[in-house]
Structures are given as structure tokens and as C-alpha cells.
Amino acid sequence: MGESHPHSRISVHQALGDGSVADLLLWRNRRGAVLLLGSATLFWFLFEKAGYNFLSFVANVQLLFVVILFLWAKSASLLNRPMPPLPSLEISEASALKVSDALQVWLNRALSVAHDIAVGRNVKSLFQVSFVLWMVSLLGYFFNFLTLLYLGAILSLSVPVLYERYQDNIDDKLSVTHRVLQTQYRKIDETLLQKIGSRVAAKEKKMQ
Numbered sequence: 001m002g003e004s005h006p007h008s009r010i011s012v013h014q015a016l017g018d019g020s021v022a023d024l025l026l027w028r029n030r031r032g033a034v035l036l037l038g039s040a041t042l043f044w045f046l047f048e049k050a051g052y053n054f055l056s057f058v059a060n061v062q063l064l065f066v067v068i069l070f071l072w073a074k075s076a077s078l079l080n081r082p083m084p085p086l087p088s089l090e091i092s093e094a095s096a097l098k099v100s101d102a103l104q105v106w107l108n109r110a111l112s113v114a115h116d117i118a119v120g121r122n123v124k125s126l127f128q129v130s131f132v133l134w135m136v137s138l139l140g141y142f143f144n145f146l147t148l149l150y151l152g153a154i155l156s157l158s159v160p161v162l163y164e165r166y167q168d169n170i171d172d173k174l175s176v177t178h179r180v181l182q183t184q185y186r187k188i189d190e191t192l193l194q195k196i197g198s199r200v201a202a203k204e205k206k207m208q
Contacts (some may be wrong), residue, residue: 012164025160033157040153048146110204123192 016022024036025028046052076083113129116122139148163170 012160012167016160025156026164027157027161036153037157041152044146044150048144048150123189 013022013028016025020029020032024032027033045056047054073083075081113125116125117129137183143151
């Protein structure tokens with residue numbers, strides 16, 4: 001195993017964007033991480049185990065919220081007390097631009113992969129996309145969509161922090177695995193090229 005160079009590589013926090021999302025996923029914002037985990041668990045239990053209907057739940061929560069705000073505002077005007085501290089209920093232009101930029105990056109990446117497969121005939125990309133789609137299909141067979149979302153939240157709050165803690169050991173094992181897969185891929189690629197070459201040569205002999 002080679003020696004690791006922690007100062008020459010990007011940290012997990014930087015890879016996750018170096019912002020509030022990274023703080024949340026790496027449990028540096030413990031209150032937010034606990035709130036996210038608790039909310040995800042509560043929603044999964046309510047809709048998966050308790051059998052609540054999502055639309056009915058959202059409508060009831062909004063109804064309760066509106067009634068509380070109305071009673072609060074009414075009592076505040078009668079008793080000369082402060083009104084409910086509501087934030088500005090609008091999406092800022094900066095937030096909308098951030099979301100659109102993120103979507104543009106993901107869409108361009110997906111279109112680039114599709115171009116490599118359809119036009120560039122990239123066999124490696126085809127195998128990778130096929131494997132990912134097969135895994136998603138397999139998971140969908142065993143778990144419903146809500147459970148998959150809950151598992152995604154659990155993995156998002158566990159995998160990054162575990163990787164940050166054991167990054168050196170994981171990187172070493174991933175490096176070995178990557179070399180083995182590259183070797184196997186080269187063997188498969190060479191075998192396919194040899195078969196294609198032999199077939200082309202056989203056709204040329206028949207045509208002569």
C-alpha cells in the first residue's frame with residue numbers, strides 16, 4: 001500500500017460543496033442532522049407503518065397551521081401583542097438561480113453520458129449505466145418508493161461521515177478494486193475486439 005497524502009487531495013467536506021449541506025451530511029450541524037433524521041423516520045413511520053395518506057396528511061397539517069396563525073393574529077390584535085413572526089413567503093431570485101444551475105449541471109451530465117453511449121458507442125459507460133439501472137430496478141422490487149427515499153436519507157447521513165473517518169483505508173481498498181476491475185475490463189475489451197476482428201477477417205476472405 002502506498003502512503004497517503006492528505007494535504008494533496010480534496011477533503012470530503014470540500015467534495016460535498018463546503019457549505020451548509022456538507023455540514024449537515026457530516027454531522028457538523030448536529031441539530032440539523034438530528035432534525036433531518038428524526039423527520040425522515042417520522043414520515044416513513046406515518047406513511048409506511050401507520051398507513052397515513054400523504055395528501056390527507058399534508059392537507060391536515062396545512063389546515064392546522066392556518067388555523068393556528070389565524071387565532072394567533074386575532075388574539076394579537078385584541079390583546080395588543082406582536083403578530084406571528086412570519087418570514088417573507090417568497091422564493092428569492094438567488095435561490096431560484098442556484099436550483100436552476102444545479103439542475104443544469106445534472107441534466108448536462110446525463111445528456112453527456114447518453115451521447116457517449118448512443119453516438120460515441122462507449123461500452124464502459126453502457127455497462128455502468130446498465131448496472132446502475134439494474135440495481136435501481138432490483139431495489140424497487142424489494143422496497144417501495146417511500147422506503148427507498150428513507151434509505152437514501154439514512155445513507156446520506158451515514159456514508160459521508162463514515163468515509164471521512166476511515167478515508168485512508170477505504171481509498172486503499174477502492175484503489176485495489178479499481179485496478180482489478182480495470183484489468184478485467186481490458187481482458188473483456190480485448191476479447192471482444194479479437195472476436196470482431198476475426199469475424200471481419202472471415203467476411204473479407206469470403207468476399208475475395
